[in-house]
Amino acid sequence: MLAPSSAPGATGSLQKVKKLNSQDFRELRALCLSQGLLFEDATFPAHSSSIGARLLPQEELWQIQWRRPTELQRNPHLIMDGVSRFDIMQGEIGDCWMLAALGSLTLRKQFLENVLPKDQGFQEDYAGIFHFRFWQYGEWVDVVIDDRLPTINGRFLFVHPRTSNEFWPSLLEKAYAKLRGSYQNLNGGYLSDALVDLTGGVQVQFSLRDPPPDLEEILKAADRSGCLMGCSTPGQARRNIELRNGIVQGHAYTITGAVKIPYRNGWKHIIRIWNPWGHGEWKGPWSDNSRQWDRVEPKYRDALLRNKDDGEFWMSCENFQKQFSWLYICNSTPAFLDFGDEHCSAWSLTSYTNLWSPDLPRRRSHSSSGAASTNPQYFFKVLDHDPNTYNVAISLMQKHAEDERNLKIGFFITKENSRVLKQIFFRTRDVTSYLTLSPGTYAVVPAAAEEQEFQFLLRIFIKNQDYNETPNSLTSPGLPMDVPRENQDSSYKALFLKYANQDSTIDALQLQQLLNEVILKDEMTSLGGRFSFDSCRSILALMDLNSNGRLTLQEFGNLWRCLTKYMDIFSREDRNRSGFLDVAELKSAIQAAGLASDARLLRLLALRYGDAGGRLGFSDFVCCMLRLDTLSHAFQNLAKGGSQILMTAMEWLTLVMYT
Incomplete structure (x- = not known):
């Protein structure tokens, strides 16, 4: 009668997803490959029944042709250059509520990887079959589809990618339509439902007609803590009336950012919003060409403003409350309620x-x-x-x-x-x-x-x-980027217990999993690449006071405080928001950490930890700073205030070879 939802290893968990219609993706693909056939899904056929009887006029239903990407493009891809909200352009179906949630999902890698498995594509083992995962009533469900997409005269009927040969948006929409019974069942819905279906999380809704007094802080905290966010405008959901100011009535949007920037000798709260149409933007204050941006410091303007007709725009918090009716926030736990904590x-x-x-x-x-x-x-x-x-x-x-x-x-x-x-x-x-x-x-x-x-x-x-x-204890994944790090120390205990062994220690493999899943969930810190196993072994060795290859809670706490400090420094010094530090920015970062360097050391650090251009992503920056910090303090302790140390060869090798 009662059981924890999605317990590890249970059917319906991410480790053992439930199979819709008992269809096993790997078995079906292997069968098609062995027979030299392309998969045809009898449970969601290339037929008007999969469209729905009331979605399109009868004459259009008769004109539909179901085409595979390989028939539409010479070189189709599932994903090109990563997954982005800008890959999506809404089609003729009224599923903006689902696409707005999907646009937010692309910003949160810790959720995206659950929905879009990596074991598929057009380049290797292609058999016309794909699969996606959605959360339904406490269970993760794996939905298998064939890649036949509905078109009329070579034109996509429904969602289509901005890049003509990238097909993940169209295929994911088809899988969601299958889960819900037909494309027709996507024509109008609740943004809150889609946010939960894509995350398995819990959502909260705020009426913007009677907004909470601390709305600005709620938005910033939700953005920092990795929540999915969306909003909707008043009006009939299927009318899609575009006002003179560019806002569409009865429409769902994605919230992609919320920041506070210096403006006119004070501060201004602005919100970034994306239209699933892939075009059509707000034309009022803080829009792409508005004069407000002329009074913003270039470093903020260059980092924030993207002057393209791609459906994304900035808006003041005041206008946000006037133009939109509801705000939706979703995360795996209700951590967004901690905005005042x-x-x-x-x-x-x-x-x-x-x-x-x-x-x-x-x-x-x-x-x-x-x-x-x-x-x-x-x-x-x-x-x-x-x-x-x-x-x-x-x-x-x-x-x-x-x-x-x-x-x-x-x-x-x-x-x-x-x-x-x-x-x-x-x-x-x-x-x-x-x-x-x-x-x-x-x-x-x-x-x-x-x-x-x-x-x-x-x-x-x-x-x-x-x-x-509480054996089913969950934590809020992620480290808020703009909250003072000294106030975040209490979160490390929950993270440690989530990833630790039964003996309450963490080894290098668990540390790698923790860092990649928690620290790199932020879009900016993830641009420079993931933490490798070797780098995590090096990090562990630097913090391992007992020299046993594992971190205790106390040792992990020391590492956590270093990580929070380095995230602050990295965020401040990466002024162009590229996700990398060049040599000049690295010099400033080292100074901000209270450490010493000279031109020769900087050159060596860029060679050792940087890419071909000498730039350091966040994971490499962490390895660099931890080693520099640890060895600098080791020298100071051994020198006891002097500028020289005396040690045996074995003492020196023990120090540098393990750390």
Whole structure:
């Protein structure tokens, strides 16, 4: 009746995804390759039934031709030069809600790799078959498709890539259409649903007609902590009326950035937004050609402004609230609720699946409604409490066929058999509430306002629980880029426990996984490449006080503080936001770290740690700085304030060969 959602190794987890229609991608591809055939998917055929009967006029349905990319282009690719939101251009279907979520997904590599597996393409083992993964009601589902795409007169009917021979957007859209039953079922939907389907996360919605007073801080914190974000405009979802100011009514957009920049002797909060059409932009203040940019320092203007008709634009926070109606934020845990907190907190998760039925008898209750159903109640404990922050998030999701309407569902919350503390009901797929609860035992009672049974997934997120008592403990992935690093030390314990062995240590392989999944989730730090296994062995050796090839929690804490410091320095010195430091910027970075260097040492560091042009990406910069810092302090300790040290050859070799 109850089980943690997507437990490691369980069916439906990322380690063992559930197969839609029992189709196994590798087995089907191997069979096609052995027979010299291209895959044809009988469960989502190249037929008008996959389009849907009401999406297009009948005469257009008859004109559709299903063409493979190899028939449309001489040299097709799944991905070219990485995955980007600018690869996407919406077609004739009204699935901006899904594409806006997809545009945000391209910015968050830790989620993107879950959805878009790397074991496929047109160059090797091509058999006309592809697969993508989506999260559905507590499980990751692998969706297999063939690559026949609907066209009319050689023109894509639905989403099409900006680069003619790059096909990941079209194929991913087809897989999502198959998951939902047809392309027609993508014609209008909820951005919040798509954000959850692409992440398995929890989402929050803010009405911009009555926005929270700290909206600007919420946006910046969500951007820093790696959340997916989107927004929508008021109006009928399928009308797509473009106003004179460039904003489309009844349309979903992606939020791709939120920053505060110096402007007119003060500071200005601006938000970057992307239109899934791939064109069509805001024409007001802070748009591409607006005069506001003339008063911004060149280093900020050059880093932020992209003057192209690519659908992306900047807007002030004030105009954002006027032009848009809803803001959506989603992450794997509700870490975006910590925007007013000086720490990055861990959240535990417990999930339950069950059936709610109106036919179960009702009994007398102490609740305000006077009676309660004997449908199941779910209990949880709150251990920590801060009246100024949220500490519990509850998400209830209903499961139904795509052609069924959403029921009005919700839940009651009671404390230790007392009266109902809160009740919340909405006619949406996912009802989520965020609470500040004092320590104690609580019960959640799912329910429906209508006399109709439904299957549900209930998820309860609790903040700051004891890590040793919560085996399903999750942490917010990522290190916020603009929060003072000295305030982030509390987050390292949760990360350490997530990746550590049973003996509570981390080896080089686990350190590599942690650094690549957590530190390099940010787009800027990832540009310079991933942490290699050898570099992680070197980093570990520098921090390994016990010389046993493993890091304890204390040693990892020292490394974490170094990493946060280096991220600050790297972010400040990379003034053109290229993701690399040149020799001049490296010199400034070393000085900012309080270390000494000269021209010869700088040249050697650029040769040892830089690329062919002498530039250092973030992973190489970390290795360089850790070694320089460690050996500089080792010299100072051995020299005891002097400028020379005396040591044996073996002492010298022991120092330099292991570190």
